[in-house]
Amino acid sequence: MNSLVNGKWEENRTRFESSISEEEFKKAESTFVDLLSKYSLLYEVPFIYLVPEENQLPRETLKFFELDPYWIQSFLDGACSIGRNTRYDVSHDEAMIQVAYRCAMEHNAQVRRELVPDRIYEDERQKTGSIYSGFLLHSQMVSDYNGLEITGEDEKGNELVLVRLEHLSHMVMLGIFGGRLHKVKIAQPKESLHLGINSSCLRDIRTGQRRPDKKVEIKPDENRRIPVGEIAKNIKNVLAADKITSAELALELIQNAYTAVYTKNTKEVILDEVSGAAK
Amino acid sequence: MEEEINKRVRYGDKYCPTFREGDYRLAWNQQITIKDEKKNQNIAFDHNESRLDFTIGCDRFRISPGLIHSTYPPPFAEGEFDTHIPQITFMNDSLPWERACVEEGCPWGILFLFDEFDGVEMKNMTIEDAFIKKADCREKHFVPDISCRNGEKKTDTCTVLDIPGKLFEAVMPKKEELPLLAHIRQVDVEDKASHLYITEGKFASVIGNRLCRKSGEKLLTNVHFISLEGYRDFFLSDRETFKNYEKVRVISLTDWKFVSYNKNDMGFRKLSETMEAGYFGQMKQQELKGSLEHRKEDKGQEKEQKQLLQSMLQLGYRPLNHETREGMKTVSWYKSPLLPYIPEFHVINQEGKKQNVYEDYKCLNQPDAALGYISSLYMLDTTYGAAWQLGRLLALRNQELLSALYDIRRKNYEKDSYEKSMQMVRDILQDKKEQEAAMKPNEIYGSISESCLQLFSNVAEETGSEKDRELERQLGRKENSQKKHTLLQQIKRGEVT
Structure with missing residues (x-):
């Protein structure tokens, strides 16, 4: 008896499976896919569901993780369960959820890009597979250095697509990449790199490269005031430049940035030369 | 002028907005002239002048925290900062040049650094008390002439600094130094968190011109971003006279503190x-203290349970309070979607084939259906039930x-019911052909009305593609024959037309 009844629903499901096509679904239900993509990247998920116990994420730690696809699927199923009242609805949803899940996962990489819809990218679409992984960062660094630049690599050294990078609180940051994350590089934000008075040597104004032979001594006065005008004049003379504006002054006095590189069991801090080739 | 040092940082010296701050009036009028050819004269209609008054300006007494990208040194950072120039970075690339308090092209605010030895006083006052009544000021106290403008109230509070005149004169930059204290940086935002990713990547930085004291003791140092409003004369002419003032009052727009400490x-x-760095949710051996620790005397079931508990903690499971559907209070396991291990994507199914786990998902009717039971611990695993329930709750508030x-279901159901009826018609047609083959023509046509036949043949034409015929051939004749038979009977009896 049971097999007879189930057989009927199986039949319904098969019919639905053949009638819902992925291509069509993606086009026709773009809002729906959009919303599910966001859910699949854990948008709106309360923090307690991500970190059930505080000691899982102590201060000054960087924790790697793999995203559980089965969790995401249950989560999306829950979201699609509203209005699922009859067995007929279930047979429809069972066919739909497969398509919706695949579409949502494929659309994932677009979620970040759609934050700025009018920005132009060189590559049309970023492809991500079904594997997602990432990191949680709980550190003073998140609040002190706003705008950390984060890149991820897999074991082969390929750069991974960043699908979500967000501050969850002022000290906690969540990053999700498409692929299997092996190495995370955290660079100091370049827009807020500080200037200093003990630069070893000047940089070429045109190319931005170090000129070990060109130096300017900077001496603050007894009130620790820096004679900015004088420094600009000295730099102008030493480099024989036309003029020194605030832009060139910043270029000359900027201090180098650090990049921290982490894997699950190693860490390394590299000093980056900020300057490079220029026009 | 812009300097590019590499693809990632571009420097600019200033960005002055096209519109200066101030009160503006937009006025327009319209005149229509019609030439009367008969009388050879012009008739003019004047439309009254219309006006729109508006003010362009920015907050003169504070800077919204949302406009501040970051400060250097970071707030309450401790360290050896005596060779580092303090700096504030703004999200808005034109902010330092939005007003021309001293001169066009000079920033309207600068950074002022001081510590407890400098004798600077900080006060929170209303605009009226600070700049109009000046009740707390003595004779030799310089207060710039500031009054309220459109949209500002006398009762609004502001932060002011009273700086000793000598110090002010000694540490303030010269007029020609002012433009050097602010610049623009443009960077690539591709690798930044979403709140910066959405910006254009242009930021303005203002640097200080005073360093902090080198200190072996922890020394709290204040940095204020101060407004230069009311100090045009100071920068353009008689700088010397400020020496004679005991105190000088400036508006503090924003401030932060850091600790200068050499050690x-x-x-x-x-x-x-x-x-x-490490995997999320994994527990270190030393964290498994107390009853979870391995002991020599543990034997049998107890040992097994401990091992299981430890491995569950290693997998990221955590025991949490759980209130069941019946209201019972218990403790169950939950695991976050962030796993400390690589999840299995493929399983071997009953037929011995490799199968993707996610292609065989069965929908649930309620979260309890996803509860797992860990028999050796007599405990429930709520992980996927919790995920399901959360999804449902979030969706409920997402209209x-x-x-x-709802739209998807409606569309698909409509499509399905059409499909189903078509299928039925196809079945009947199939049946008809079968009977045709078995019976004489008169027997069939005699009992089915003409109009019904017409309908069927129309449908047959419509769906009579090669594929359909193939389908008809393949259709299981045995299982469908009963259904078809009943329908045919009904048609014959005239119940269905």
Whole structure:
């Protein structure tokens, strides 16, 4: 008896499976896919569901993780369960959820890009597979250095697509990449790199490269005031430049940035030369 | 002028907005002239002048925290900062040049650094008390002439600094130095968190011109971003006279504190070196204290249970309070979607084939259906039930999602019911052909009405593609024959037309 009844629903499901096509679904239900993509990247998920116990994420730690696809699927199923009242609805949803899940996962990489819809990218679409992984960062660094630049690599050294990078609180940051994350590089934000008075040597104004032979001594006065005008004049003379504006002054006095590189069991801090080739 | 040092940082010296701050009036009028050819004269209609008054300006007494990208040294950072120039970075690339308090092209605010030895007083007052009544000021106290403008109230509070005149004169930059204290940086935002990713990547920085004291003791140092409003004369002419003032009052737009301390360094480098990396949710051996620790005397079931508990903790499971549907209070396991191990994507199914786990998902009717039971611990695993329930709750408040979901179901059900009826017709047609083959023509046509036949043949034409015929051939004749038979009977009896 049971097999007879189930057989009927199986039949319904098969019919639905053949009638819902992925291509069509993606086009026709773009809002729906959009919303599910966001859910699949854990948008709106309360923090307690991500970190059930505080000691899982102590201060000054960087924790790697793999995203559980089965969790995401249950989560999306829950979201699609509203209005699922009859067995007929279930047979429809069972066919739909497969398509919706695949579409949502494929659309994932677009979620970040759609934050700025009018920005132009060189590559049309970023492809991500079904594997997602990432990191949680709980550190003073998140609040002190706003705008950390984060890149991820897999074991082969390929750069991974960043699908979500967000501050969850002022000290906690969540990053999700498409692929299997092996190495995370955290660079100091370049827009807020500080200037200093003990630069070893000047940089070429045109190319931005170090000129070990060109130096300017900077001496603050007894009130620790820096004679900015004088420094600009000295730099102008030493480099024989036309003029020194605030832009060139910043270029000359900027201090180098650090990049921290982490894997699950190693860490390394590299000093980056900020300057490079220029026009 | 812009300087590019590499693809990632571009420097600019200033960005002055096209519109200066001030009160503006937009006025327009319209005149229509019609030429009367008969009388050879012009008739003019004048439309009255219309006006729109508006003010362009920015907040003169404070800077919204949302406009501040970051400060250097970071707030309350401890370290050796005596060779580092303090700096504030703004999200808005034109902010330092939005007003021309001294001169066009000069920033309207600068950074002023001081510590407890400088004798600077900070006060929170209303605009009226600070700049109009000046009740707390003595004779030799310079207060700039500031009054309220459109949209500002006398009772609004502001922060002011009273700086000793000598110090002010000694540490303020010269007029020609002012433009050097602010610049623009443009960077690539591709690798930044979403709140910066959405910006254009142009930021304005203002640097200080005073360093902090080198200190072996922890010394709290204040940095204020001060407004230069009311100090045009100071920068353009008689700088010397400020020596004679005991105190000078300036508006503090925003401020932060840091600690100058030679023996400690909490800079980026130190922070990254102390950072601990590892898998999320894994427990270290030393954290498994107390009853979870392995003991020699543990034997049999107890040992097994402990091993299981330890491995569950290693997998990221955590025991949490759980209130069941019946209201019972218990403790169950939950695991976050962030796993400390690589999940299995393929399983071997009953037929011995490799199968993707996610292609065989069965929908649930309620979260309890996803509860797992860990028999050796007599405990429940709520992980996927919790995920399901959370999804449901979030969707409930997301109207957009719900209406989209409803639409999808409606569309697919319509399509399905059409498909189903077509299938039925196809079945009947199939049946008809079968009977045709078995019976004489008169027997069939005699009992089915003409109009019904017409309908069927229309449908047959419509769906009579090669594929359909193939389908008809393949259709299981035995299982469908009963259904078809009943329908045919009904048609014959005239119940269905």
